[in-house]
Amino acid sequence: xxxxxxxxxxxxxxxxxxxxxxxxxxxxxxxxxxxxxxxxxxxxxxxxxxxxxxxxxxxxxxxxxxxxxxxxxxxxxxxxxxxxxxxxxxxxxxxxxxxxxxxxxxxxxxxxxxxxxxxxxxxxxxxxxxxxxxxxxxxxxxxxxxxxxxxxxxxxxxxxxxxxxxxxxxxxxxxxxxxxxxxxxxxxxxxxxxxxxxxxxxxxxxxxxxxxxxxxxxxxxxxxxxxxxxxxxxxxxxxxxxxxxxxxxxxxxxxxxxxxxxxxxxxxxxxxxxxxxxxxxxxxxxxxxxxxxxxxxxxxxxxxxxxxxxxxxxxxxxxxxxxxxxxxxxxxxxxxxxxxxxxxxxxxxxxxxxxxxxxxxxxxxxxxxxxxxxxxxxxxxxxxxxxxxxxxxxxxxxxxxxxxxxxxxxxxxxxxxxxxxxxxxxxxxxxxxxxxxxxxxxxxxxxxxxxxxxxxxxxxxxxxxxxxxxxxxxxxxxxxxxxxxxxxxxxxxxxxxxxxxxxxxxxxxxxxxxxxxxxxxxxxxxxxxxxxxxxxxxxxxxxxxxxxxxxxxxxxxxxxxxxxxxxxxxxxxxxxxxxxxxxxxxxxxxxxxxxxxxxxxxxxxxxxxxxxxxxxxxxxxxxxxxxxxxxxxxxxxxxxxxxxxxxxxxxxxxxxxxxxxxxxxxxxxxxxxxxxxxxxxx
Amino acid sequence: xxxxxxxxxxxxxxxxxxxxxxxxxxxxxxxxxxxxxxxxxxxxxxxxxxxxxxxxxxxxxxxxxxxxxxxxxxxxxxxxxxxxxxxxxxxxxxxxxxxxxxxxxxxxxxxxxxxxxxxxxxxxxxxxxxxxxxxxxxxxxxxxxxxxxxxxxxxxxxxxxxxxxxxxxxxxxxxxxxxxx
Numbered sequence: 041x042x043x044x045x046x047x048x049x050x051x052x053x054x055x056x057x058x059x060x061x062x063x064x065x066x067x068x069x070x071x072x073x074x075x076x077x078x079x080x081x082x083x084x085x086x087x088x089x090x091x092x093x094x095x096x097x098x099x100x101x102x103x104x105x106x107x108x109x110x111x112x113x114x115x116x117x118x119x120x121x122x123x124x125x126x127x128x129x130x131x132x133x134x135x136x137x138x139x140x141x142x143x144x145x146x147x148x149x150x151x152x153x154x155x156x157x158x159x160x161x162x163x164x165x166x167x168x169x170x171x172x173x174x175x176x177x178x179x180x181x182x183x184x185x186x187x188x189x190x191x192x193x194x195x196x197x198x199x200x201x202x203x204x205x206x207x208x209x210x211x212x213x214x215x216x217x218x219x220x221x222x223x224x225x226x227x228x229x230x231x232x233x234x235x236x237x238x239x240x241x242x243x244x245x246x247x248x249x250x251x252x253x254x255x256x257x258x259x260x261x262x263x264x265x266x267x268x269x270x271x272x273x274x275x276x277x278x279x280x281x282x283x284x285x286x287x288x289x290x291x292x293x294x295x296x297x298x299x300x301x302x303x304x305x306x307x308x309x310x311x312x313x314x315x316x317x318x319x320x321x322x323x324x325x326x327x328x329x330x331x332x333x334x335x336x337x338x339x340x341x342x343x344x345x346x347x348x349x350x351x352x353x354x355x356x357x358x359x360x361x362x363x364x365x366x367x368x369x370x371x372x373x374x375x376x377x378x379x380x381x382x383x384x385x386x387x388x389x390x391x392x393x394x395x396x397x398x399x400x401x402x403x404x405x406x407x408x409x410x411x412x413x414x415x416x417x418x419x420x421x422x423x424x425x426x427x428x429x430x431x432x433x434x435x436x437x438x439x440x441x442x443x444x445x446x447x448x449x450x451x452x453x454x455x456x457x458x459x460x461x462x463x464x465x466x467x468x469x470x471x472x473x474x475x476x477x478x479x480x481x482x483x484x485x486x487x488x489x490x491x492x493x494x495x496x497x498x499x500x501x502x503x504x505x506x507x508x509x510x511x512x513x514x515x516x517x518x519x520x521x522x523x524x525x526x527x528x529x530x531x532x533x534x535x536x537x538x539x540x541x542x543x544x545x546x547x548x549x550x551x552x553x554x555x556x557x558x559x560x561x562x563x564x565x566x567x568x569x570x571x572x573x574x575x576x577x578x579x580x581x582x583x584x585x586x587x588x589x590x591x592x593x594x595x596x597x598x599x600x601x602x603x604x605x606x607x608x609x610x611x612x613x614x615x616x617x618x619x620x621x622x623x624x625x626x627x628x629x630x631x632x633x634x635x636x637x638x639x640x641x642x643x644x645x646x647x648x649x650x651x652x653x654x655x656x657x658x659x660x661x662x663x664x665x666x667x668x669x670x671x672x673x674x675x676x677x678x679x680x681x682x683x684x685x686x687x688x689x690x691x692x693x694x695x696x697x698x699x700x701x702x703x704x705x706x707x708x709x710x711x712x713x714x715x716x717x718x719x720x721x722x
Numbered sequence: 723x724x725x726x727x728x729x730x731x732x733x734x735x736x737x738x739x740x741x742x743x744x745x746x747x748x749x750x751x752x753x754x755x756x757x758x759x760x761x762x763x764x765x766x767x768x769x770x771x772x773x774x775x776x777x778x779x780x781x782x783x784x785x786x787x788x789x790x791x792x793x794x795x796x797x798x799x800x801x802x803x804x805x806x807x808x809x810x811x812x813x814x815x816x817x818x819x820x821x822x823x824x825x826x827x828x829x830x831x832x833x834x835x836x837x838x839x840x841x842x843x844x845x846x847x848x849x850x851x852x853x854x855x856x857x858x859x860x861x862x863x864x865x866x867x868x869x870x871x872x873x874x875x876x877x878x879x880x881x882x883x884x885x886x887x888x889x890x891x892x893x894x895x896x897x898x899x900x901x902x903x
Contacts (some may be wrong), residue, residue, distance in 0.1 A: 098756055
């Protein structure tokens with residue numbers, strides 16, 4: 041093989057040859073090293089290097105592995121999926137909603153550049169997905185104003201997220217109201233696990249530019265801290281005709297976390313975040329003038345855990361959360377005085393204290409009980425078209441729960457418990473549940489559960505006026521007697537591991553709902569329309585997911601969901617949406633994921649999803665969002681121990697596709713996104 | 723001249739890339755090499771009662787129970803090493819009831835389904851049990867090695883250590899998550 045390359049042809053050709061030659065030699069050298077060298081010599085060298093290291097140094101070495109971390113959730117008798125920080129990293133997700141696409145017991149639909157609908161087991165109606173409770177490090181981010189989660193207000197430095205637990209099925213007994221169809225727990229890493237410098241940056245066609253940095257250090261012996269900041273600019277999505285939907289947004293967030301292990305058996309955490317985001321929006325949809333939306337907020341949380349003895353632990357947590365929202369609305373002409381466009385402004389303050397105590401009583405009873413109090417102060421200044429009355433509202437929520445896990449036989453556990461809450465709208469609410477867990481073998485488990493959960497009224501249900509009372513007529517109003525929506529859920533599940541390579545789970549459910557929100561009309565005058573509790577019905581379905589470790593360096597994951605919904609109007613009552621507004625859900629979803637660790641520290645991941653068509657409803661009119669097949673991919677290369685480059689492609693199969701929303705001038709389509717990223721860990 | 727410089731730079735770039743690639747290809751399967759060194763370290767940080775050994779001359783035995791993931795790495799690791807003047811040797815066992823004259827026992831992944839039963843046989847045997855099976859420490863193994871954020875971590879069940887009549891050095895406890903009794 042010639043060492044000196046003869047120069048002819050273009051410079052470009054020469055460079056290409058040089059690179060090819062280099063790669064050839066690299067492959068040759070590597071093959072040589074692997075096949076012919078005495079492996080003992082190589083191992084011996086490495087082992088003797090390791091032998092010189094301290095335990096701390098050994099524990100700092102990377103042992104990158106594609107296989108899933110062993111998790112305690114394997115024992116939980118519920119339909120739970122855990123997304124690890126490593127999986128988020130490998131997926132190329134750039135936001136929490138994108139990371140949630142990895143949980144195949146969720147339906148995740150992107151509405152616009154900054155809006156998402158996320159739900160489990162149905163009820164993922166555009167903008168009204170209100171049956172899923174979300175907590176970040178124990179802080180509820182469910183909006184008591186609008187019901188549901190405003191996803192563009194939730195973010196974190198993804199590198200520092202430890203895991204996201206996604207439970208489909210009711211979680212009221214432990215987590216309280218609004219965990220009707222599921223609970224998402226987002227847990228960030230301890231400051232102890234985020235020591236050192238981390239910097240990332242990049243950009244692309246839709247995720248135009250982004251940058252983030254974190255630094256972690258120690259304040260004293262066994263007291264760790266980190267501070268972080270991040271910023272991004274996201275471009276606009278498009279309308280069906282391909283024109284811009286003028287909904288680009290930018291957002292910055294910063295925060296800190298301090299974890300102390302200075303006092304034995306008394307870990308302490310103090311953390312806080314603040315953010316500000318500007319999202320453009322077009323009230324009224326295509327053809328209308330764009331307007332500015334804003335969201336901002338911050339929180340401060342402290343947590344103290346005390347261990348009395350093994351299996352006897354208490355936790356005290358308190359937080360304060362403040363958020364500010366500005367949402368522009370269009371004007372309207374309803375026959376009376378013209379209603380001008382305007383902006384709805386909301387300021388919400390939340391203070392929350394939560395106490396939990398877990399202890400073993402005798403050999404068989406594992407008790408956990410707790411008390412909580414939450415105070416919310418909400419101040420709304422309405423837009424002419426949409427307003428809330430009273431403008432200022434103080435609300436108290438008292439809660440207590442007790443749960444006992446009883447070891448009935450060596451491998452059979454029964455868990456019973458209930459939450460009891462008192463809220464200012466509906467008074468006392470009960471959320472009991474009973475669970476049975478049978479560990480058939482060490483690696484196979486069958487579980488079943490019956491539980492009741494409620495969705496508490498939000499201000500949207502109770503205090504809404506469209507338009508503002510100043511215009512002397514009402515299109516729609518809320519209902520001061522709106523009750524809690526309820527569900528009684530029956531679940532049956534199986535989870536098992538077959539040898540080292542294969543694991544699978546299946547969970548089935550039958551949910552019986554009462555008092556779901558309906559759109560009712562006033563007798564004879566029809567207007568104003570108002571919220572009723574006139575819907576009821578059943579849903580049933582199942583979720584399957586399976587993991588297969590094909591090789592040490594290659595893992596496959598697949599998931600499938602099936603959902604049937606039968607929601608109907610209570611006899612003698614009416615719903616102008618014909619009971620269709622709540623159920624804009626795909627009947628089936630299929631997920632397929634491949635994670636590969638290739639030579640030369642290259643990681644290749646692909647996430648494919650097929651989402652069934654969904655039928656939605658706008659008043660009496662029915663619409664359809666077609667089913668779609670989409671693919672996200674990430675190629676990552678750890679160039680050195682500290683430096684990593686990656687290319688991420690999202691929604692690669694179509695130039696644009698809709699995921700939710702009623703077909704028409706307000707429906708947006710999601711564009712293909714490609715971005716590059718570099719990250720440095722020091 | 724200018725072209726010559728370009729060639730020179732390109733060559734250097736190639737060589738640099740080569741070194742990078744060659745180095746990275748090596749960094750792949752070192753997990754069990756580190757675990758082997760861990761086992762040796764654990765022995766250095768553990769105090770056994772004298773009756774844990776048959777006599778003054780018997781070696782310190784590091785046992786492997788189950789399908790062996792180490793290959794010859796463990797032998798290479800303990801070569802020329804000693805513990806309090808005793809030689810260190812490696813033994814392999816396929817069943818729990820075969821385990822005899824052993825001070826450190828690594829229980830491999832193949833035993834995951836039987837771990838609880840295996841552990842019940844090792845109470846009060848003065849054996850430092852180690853495993854990388856999920857929940858091993860919860861099930862009564864003295865030291866569990868697990869992976870977190872691509873790094874190896876240790877979880878120590880002090881109760882299990884006490885039951886085996888062993889004492890661990892504070893150096894080891896300091897770097898591990900300790901489940902206190």
